[in-house]
Amino acid sequence: MDFITIKVTCDQALIDVLIAELFEVGFDSFQEFDDGFEGSCEQSQFDDGKVEALFSQYSNVAFTVKEQEKVNWNEEWEKNYDPIIVGDKCIVRASFHKPQPQFEYEIIVTPKMSFGTGHHATTYQVLDYQMTLDHKGKRVLDVGTGTGILAIMAEKRGASNIAATDIDDWCIENSEENFSLNDVKDVTLIKGQIAEVKDSDYDIVIANINKNVLMDQMNDYAERLVDKGHLILSGFYESDIEDLEKQANEIGLKKIHSTTRDKWAMLALEKRSI
Incomplete structure (x- = not known):
């Protein structure tokens, strides 16, 4: 399937705002840069009039804006993808890299177009x-799973x-493939927004998306957590x-930990009954 990419040059302060607005008009995959970002969507979802108005x-x-054909992302990533070592216990590698059993956790991914390979x-x-x-x-609930890497770690x-x-067909396809590569069998994969998740008794909810979506959906995450459950948020800047x-x-979630790396942040919260 062909898809549309949009390259946007703007101030850092506008990136989250524009990503959130493009998300509302059909774009569902984004990559940020120092001077802006790129977004993509399936060609069938693209509405030129809405983008111009935005x-x-x-x-x-x-x-x-430009049209692109679906390419062999496995081949492209094989040319450029390097393993990532997280701490001293985890390695994230592609299937074409040699196994490294000295690590406690070894996660194998076929990156394709999905966000979340450990490089970010x-x-x-x-x-x-x-x-x-x-x-x-x-x-555990992993919202916006991308490559499925965080769900894989949860299983491990x-x-x-x-x-x-x-919400992205590419991500659903990619995460299914990565679950298989890592022999992860007991994951319920849901295509859709958080509203499609009917259960409300998760011990851990993970959402690595972007600030605007996290702010908009935080109450949905909290409602699906048990008391004393943990919410892990990322995809935003330290300043956020x-x-x-x-x-x-305001909704009974208290910070228990946070980290920063290259100006990006992670926030861990615990649900406490008000």
């Missing part, structure tokens, strides 16, 4: 934190029941921690 509201923002600081920080958090026998850490969601923590406090 950007007409902003000055000093430039964008270009947000995914790295969540993986690092997961290795300190008790998953044994826990119920002993979670007994795992659900993973994503205060806003996220303030909203979290």
Whole structure:
């Protein structure tokens, strides 16, 4: 299937806002840069009029749109993908790399177009934190699973029941493949938004998305957590921690840990009955 990519040049302060607005008009995969970001969507979801109307509201923002054919991302990634070592216990590698059994956790991924291979600081920080958090026998929900890497780590850490969601067909396809590569069998994969998740008794909820989506959906995450359950958030900048923590406090979520890496942040919260 062909898809549309949009390259946006803008100030850092506008990136989260524009990503959230493009998400609302059909774009569902994003990659951020120092001077802006790129987004993509299936060609069938692209509405030129809505995109033009969106950007007409902003000055000093430039964008270009182009069509692209679906390419062999396995081949492209094989040329450029290097293993990632998280802490001293975990390695994330592609299937074409040699096994490295000296690591306690070895995660194999076929990256394709999905976000979340461990290279980005947000995914790295969540993986690092997961290795300190008790998953044994826990119920885990991974929202916006991407490659499925965080759900895979949850299974390796002993979670007994795992659900993973994503709105992107590429991510669903990629996570299914990665679950198979890592012999992960007991994951319920859901295509859709958080509203599609009907259960409400998860011990751990993970959401590595972006600030605007996290702010919009935080109450949904909290409603699906048991008391004393843990919410792990990432996909935002260090400067956003205060806003996220303030909203979290209002709905009974208290900060228990946070980390930063390359200006990106991870925030761990615990649900406490008000």
